[in-house]
Structures are given as structure tokens and as C-alpha cells.
Amino acid sequence: MNVLVTGGTGYIGSHTCIQLIEAGFNPVLLDNLYNSKKAVLERIKRVTGVEPLFIQADVRDKNALINALQANNIEAVIHFAGLKAVGESVEKPLEYYDNNVHGTLVLADAMREAGVTRLIFSSSATVYGDPASVPITESFPTSATNPYGRSKLIVEECLTDFQTANPDWSITLLRYFNPVGSHPSGSLGEDPQGIPNNLMPYVAQVAVGRRECVSVFGDDYPTPDGTGVRDYIHVMDLADGHIAALKHAGSKPGLHVYNLGTGNGYSVLDMIDAFAKASGKPIPYQFVTRRPGDIAECWADPSKAQRELHWQATRNLEEMTRDAWRWQSSNPQGYPED
Ligand code: NAD
Numbered sequence: 480m481n482v483l484v485t486g487g488t489g490y491i492g493s494h495t496c497i498q499l500i501e502a503g504f505n506p507v508l509l510d511n512l513y514n515s516k517k518a519v520l521e522r523i524k525r526v527t528g529v530e531p532l533f534i535q536a537d538v539r540d541k542n543a544l545i546n547a548l549q550a551n552n553i554e555a556v557i558h559f560a561g562l563k564a565v566g567e568s569v570e571k572p573l574e575y576y577d578n579n580v581h582g583t584l585v586l587a588d589a590m591r592e593a594g595v596t597r598l599i600f601s602s603s604a605t606v607y608g609d610p611a612s613v614p615i616t617e618s619f620p621t622s623a624t625n626p627y628g629r630s631k632l633i634v635e636e637c638l639t640d641f642q643t644a645n646p647d648w649s650i651t652l653l654r655y656f657n658p659v660g661s662h663p664s665g666s667l668g669e670d671p672q673g674i675p676n677n678l679m680p681y682v683a684q685v686a687v688g689r690r691e692c693v694s695v696f697g698d699d700y701p702t703p704d705g706t707g708v709r710d711y712i713h714v715m716d717l718a719d720g721h722i723a724a725l726k727h728a729g730s731k732p733g734l735h736v737y738n739l740g741t742g743n744g745y746s747v748l749d750m751i752d753a754f755a756k757a758s759g760k761p762i763p764y765q766f767v768t769r770r771p772g773d774i775a776e777c778w779a780d781p782s783k784a785q786r787e788l789h790w791q792a793t794r795n796l797e798e799m800t801r802d803a804w805r806w807q808s809s810n811p812q813g814y815p816e817d
């Protein structure tokens with residue numbers, strides 16, 4: 480089956496592409512390379528023996544999408560393309576609504592014209608806002624605390640309305656918790672531009688000597704050690720979740736919503752400690768004030784995906800940190816420039 484993967488050279492997209500190839504699918508990658516590099520394609524080939532077809536295009540370019548869908552006999556689309564930095568979204572809300580909301584509407588419209596009716600969308604646990612309790616099930620109320628989160632929520636609502644109007648479509652909303660780690664080969668991984676916003680890539684850059692010290696945002700949360708608790712999930716498990724969604728939900732008309740998380744919570748100090756063990760490097764850290772908008776704890780109830788998609792995360796914290804370190808230590812500056 481030919482699958483169009485928007486945002487396919489990005490962090491989660493590239494790992495999903497590998498698992499698609501390994502599972503016998505034929506991914507066609509589409510990306511505007513705003514936050515990724517072409518070098519990813521050669522790395523995918525190194526791991527799988529297959530260099531996937533790549534189309535450099537923007538998801539807001541409807542003609543490019545229709546061409547990509549028709550010329551490649553695409554049967555399903557996995558839509559990763561978008562902007563994802565929470566802080567930046569507060570500074571540049573229009574860019575976020577344009578890429579994430581408008582981009583998805585253009586994609587859905589192009590799919591309709593091309594007669595492709597199966598879509599898997601990258602949503603986020605951020606749509607749960609500050610949850611009243613944990614673990615979080617898919618039926619928890621949704622809300623947004625920043626433009627990035629609101630863009631995901633708006634897209635979820637638009638796609639829900641669109642699916643209601645087009646009941647033969649299969650639309651799957653996957654709410655990711657905190658993806659970390661990399662392909663176990665160390666050939667692919669997370670390569671943020673500039674100062675990493677997320678904890679794990681920051682810790683990895685401290686371990687490799689690119690940065691001096693991790694700032695731990697808050698030590699007074701109502702959690703066991705006072706630092707924030709999250710559901711970190713190995714990116715390969717997340718990638719496998721997309722294959723499961725394609726197989727088990729993508730063939731059924733309807734609107735499907737799943738949490739992709741492990742169901743376990745780890746604190747910031749747990750993560751720093753695990754990374755120090757995996758890398759054998761000291762990870763200096765200092766406590767600083769809370770980051771505005773952060774919540775104390777967030778982890779998934781992943782049982783719906785387990786039941787209906789026959790998927791569950793299998794890789795533990797040691798594998799997450801071991802693989803992240805393998806990528807970071809063998810590619811200290813990330814991917815080579817194109
Ligand atoms: P990423 O930035 O590595 O990948 C996104 C890719 O989309 C990049 O390669 C970028 O160049 C491309 N892109 C952006 N705007 C585009 C456009 N208009 N047209 C074409 N390509 C465009 O991010 P990621 O971590 O791989 O995230 C993938 C998706 O998953 C995003 O939608 C993100 O919001 C969502 N998500 C990510 C996380 C996370 O923590 N990484 C968590 C939950 C949800």
C-alpha cells in the first residue's frame with residue numbers, strides 16, 4: 480500500500496517511515512524541509528535498504544498535494560507536517576494556525592479531490608490542557624493553553640466535523656504523549672535547531688558537551704520529587720502505533736481517537752538520572768523557577784489503543800535513553816547540512 484507521509488523527514492515521521500517500510504508499506508514522503516534535512520533520506524536507506532520517494536513541497540500547496548496523491552496511487556495519508564514549539568507559538572500564532580490548521584484543511588481538501596479517504600493525524604496530549612487527574616483517557620475534556628495546543632484542538636474539531644459529513648472516511652486522531660529516543664542504530668534521531676525546547680534533547684546535548692547544565696523547571700510540584708512528571712514514549716513505539724492504526728483503524732470508516740503513551744510517569748530527575756546512566760556522563764543540573772504553562776503531571780491511559788489497535792509500548796526507559804545517547808554521541812551536531 481502506498482502511504483503519503485507529510486512531515487516525513489521530521490523526527491517522528493522519519494522513524495515511522497522506517498517502520499512502514501519494515502512492515503511492507505511503501506511510504507512517499509512530503510516535507511518542505513522547514514525543520515528537517517534531506518540527509519534523513521540517506522539514513523532511512525542505510526537502515527532499511529530502501530530510499531523512499533521524497534517530494535519537497537508545502538502542505539498548503541493544494542496542487543502539489545493532488546499531484547503527489549494521484550501520481551503515486553496513494554491510499555492513505557499520515558499527516559505529521561506542522562510546527563510544534565509551544566513557546567514560539569505564543570510569539571507567532573498566525574504561523575501556527577496557518578501551518579497547522581490551514582495546512583490540514585488544504586490536505587483534506589486535496590485528499591477529497593484525489594479520492595483518498597484514509598487519514599491519520601498527529602495530535603498531542605496537549606489537547607487535555609491541565610487534566611483534572613491521571614491517567615488520562617480519551618474521554619477527558621479537552622482545552623488549550625497556548626496557540627500550538629489550540630491549533631491541534633481546532634484541527635481535531637475540523638476533522639471530526641468533516642468525518643461526520645463524510646461517513647465513508649476513516650480519520651484517526653493519535654494523541655502522542657512525550658516522544659523520546661531514536662532508532663536503535665543511532666542513524667536517525669531528534670535534531671532540534673537552536674536551543675532544544677524539550678527536556679530529552681536538552682539533556683542529550685549536555686551529556687555530549689554541547690551545553691553546560693540542564694535547567695530543571697520547578698522543584699515544588701506536588702509530585703514525589705517535586706519535578707514535573709510525564710509519559711515518555713520511545714519514538715519507535717510511537718512509530719509502531721501508526722502502523723497499528725493504519726491496519727486496525729485506517730480500514731474502518733469512522734472517527735477514531737487514541738492516546739499513544741506508555742501509561743508510566745517519570746519525573747525530570749528520573750530522566751536526568753537515567754540519561755546519566757545510559758551515557759556514563761555526568762549531567763549537571765540546577766533548579767530554576769517553573770516554566771509558565773507547565774503542568775505537574777501527565778500520563779496516559781493507553782488501554783483503548785491496546786484493546787482496539789492491538790498495540791502497546793514495549794520499550795522501557797533504559798532503551799529510550801540508550802538509543803537517544805547512541806544517536807547523540809554518534810551525531811553530536813545532528814544531521815549533516817544538505
Ligand atoms: P518535526 O518538526 O521534527 O517534524 C515536522 C516536519 O514537518 C518537519 O520535517 C517540517 O519540516 C515539516 N513541516 C512543517 N510545516 C510544514 C508545511 N507547511 N509543509 C510541509 N512540511 C512541513 O516534528 P515531530 O516531533 O516529528 O512532530 C511531528 C508531528 O507530531 C507534529 O504535527 C507535532 O505537532 C506532533 N507532535 C509532536 C510531539 C513531540 O513532542 N515531538 C508531541 C505530540 C505531537
Ligand code: WQD
Pocket residue numbers: 563565602603604605656657658676677678679681693694695696697706707708709747770773
Ligand atoms: C518535559 C518536562 C518540563 C525542559 C511538550 C509540549 C507537548 C508535546 C510534548 C507536542 C516538564 C521539564 C523541560 C528543560 C525542564 N509536544 N523541562 N527543563 O512540556 O511535557 O510537552 O512536548 O505536541 O505539547 O508541551 O515536554 O520535554 O518540554 O518537558 O525541566 O530544559 O521537563 O518542565 O516537566 P512537555 P518537555
